[in-house]
Amino acid sequence: MKRMPRLCSICIHEQRLPIEKAMIAGASLRDVAGLYGTCKSNLDRHRPHITRALSKHAEVQELARTTTLLQDVRRGEARAERLYAQTEAILAGAVASDDPRVALLAVRAVVAVMAEARSFMSLRGEITNELGRDRTAPTISVQIIAPQTFNELPRVSFWQEDACEAGYEEIGLIQR
Numbered sequence: 001m002k003r004m005p006r007l008c009s010i011c012i013h014e015q016r017l018p019i020e021k022a023m024i025a026g027a028s029l030r031d032v033a034g035l036y037g038t039c040k041s042n043l044d045r046h047r048p049h050i051t052r053a054l055s056k057h058a059e060v061q062e063l064a065r066t067t068t069l070l071q072d073v074r075r076g077e078a079r080a081e082r083l084y085a086q087t088e089a090i091l092a093g094a095v096a097s098d099d100p101r102v103a104l105l106a107v108r109a110v111v112a113v114m115a116e117a118r119s120f121m122s123l124r125g126e127i128t129n130e131l132g133r134d135r136t137a138p139t140i141s142v143q144i145i146a147p148q149t150f151n152e153l154p155r156v157s158f159w160q161e162d163a164c165e166a167g168y169e170e171i172g173l174i175q176r
């Protein structure tokens with residue numbers, strides 16, 4: 001951004017707001033200058049300061065909006081994480097009590113939770129990109145490892161450490 005060569009007389013003008021309103025309303029600079037006891041060149045010099053203030057205001061509003069959205073997304077992610085932990089516990093219990101039917105249900109539930117988490121993650125990725133940070137989001141992989149034999153139950157590995165806070169780009173669903 002361009003530095004000011006010297007202090008702008010309009011920025012510190014007592015009537016700054018009405019001056020700016022008149023300028024934005026499209027009044028001629030000569031008229032505004034006459035009305036507020038200044039000169040055209042002062043108003044001209046001040047013009048970019050109005051633009052800057054307005055765009056700053058828009059940025060702040062945009063930040064507030066995206067921050068609210070991010071909070072919603074984080075809540076959604078946290079919920080998906082809790083659901084996942086619960087489903088994982090059910091899966092572990094089913095494995096311990098040798099109940100393949102419940103284990104299969106748990107795996108299906110895990111897949112559903114992962115789909116939900118994925119949508120939150122891609123949303124978060126879009127929002128953080130919009131905010132201009134976390135452009136190099138780490139990827140997270142979800143693996144469902146199918147058993148080699150009939151007696152084994154599938155294993156699921158989910159969240160990668162350090163990926164949770166930095167944001168994710170996508171989930172690769174790998175089956176082998």
Ligand SMILES: [Zn+2]
Nearest residue numbers: 008011046049
């Ligand atoms: Zn100014």
